Amino acid sequence: MTTATAAPASDPLDLWSPRLRAMTVGIVALVSLLAFEALAVGTAMPTVARSLDGLGLYALAFGGPFASGVVAMVVSGIWCDARGPRPAMWHGVAWFVAGLAVAGAATTMGTLVAGRVVQGFGSGLLSVALYVIVGQAYPEGLRRRIFAAFAAAWVVPSLVGPAVAGLIVEHLGWRWVFLAVPAIAVPAVLLVQPGLRALAARVPTRPPTGALARIGWACGAGASAALLHHGGQQRGVLAAGLVGAALAGLLVSVPRLLPAGFLRAARGLPTVIGLRGLASAAFAGAEVVIPLMLSRERGFSPTGAGLVLTVGALSWSVGSWIQGRIPAPRSAASLPRAGLACIAVGTAGVTLALLPGVPVAPAVLAWSVAGLGMGLLYPSLSVLTLELSAPAEQGRNSSALQLGDSLAAATVLALTGAVLAAGSSPGPASYASTLAVAAGCGLLGLLLAGRVVPRTAA
Incomplete structure (x- = not known):
């Protein structure tokens, strides 16, 4: 595999070493803000739609930023490869903050949707730039740990974000869900700036x-x-x-x-990106079904069903922590195989909740196994993407990784919604079929996992 890093020869041994401390705090804070905003908006949006009389644009308030984010990921990848990650990061933060300001000050739903589209574009620019920063600023031995920190930065908002957003909406008003974030985003990006200046300067090149x-x-x-x-x-x-x-x-x-050979799972990077998409599809497809299934089939309250999802988020964090601290496996396929096996077994095991004579606890345990698998898999695939990328292709390949992830999740969520809406009311057969698809995605990924190793290294 081709290892690409711009880190100096005297590589630090820890994320919190003097050279990396400020950058680590800054980029993890930015990831956490992206995660909080993505989760908090879902809590606030019903109130926003009522306040602005904009129920007709409700779906576009989510679909618009997703679409602009897809475009921004590609733009950011091209930009990072031609100019380095610094311009894309600064523009990403600027678009993100501007979009939040427009949304927070909106007096009509149309204006709010426009702000959300701008915000989504900034998020897409920023998410790819952060991956390229990791590739250039962090030595190979620390990349699994920083990507584990990224995972934790998503998990914590998933646990507290909706509750915090609810409190903000109730006591301060929905506008502050949008307006409070820039106060943290700007200091966070300022922490990253000195570390970026310390990297070897890249001679600007024309876009490919x-x-x-x-x-x-x-x-x-x-x-x-x-x-x-x-x-x-x-x-x-x-x-x-x-x-x-x-x-x-x-x-x-x-x-x-996406890379050539993606559809036929060619060895190396195409399979790495394909596995990320399969894992995302499996987890998202199961996650959207679990609350509905538990509430309708087992009588769970919304809070109880939400706590089950929390179990998966926590185990995801545990898996990320584990993969960041165990010795590097001899084969690059080991962690992806372990993660996908857990995802396949875990999502299949959730169907135990459909059996009336079986307690719910085994299904909850199965969901924790799926979360553990995601924690083992996601950071390892991010690291592999950077290792398999030449320095001038880190932006493009990081963009492809996140693009495949996002589109796979969106596709399976739309299809799951169609399956659940097909009948007069969702029932055990609908839940079982969607969970079977999720487990099938995990199993397919497991069968392909060995192909993350390029032929020259196999």
């Missing part, structure tokens, strides 16, 4: 041939993703038509944004 075409295909993928999100909110023939058109658009656009 085909960059404009890639951005065009990204616009097509973003529009298809937004249509997919909207179609998943509909019912009946309309839903089927919209979802079908969106999937066709994705099938045309996405292969042109």
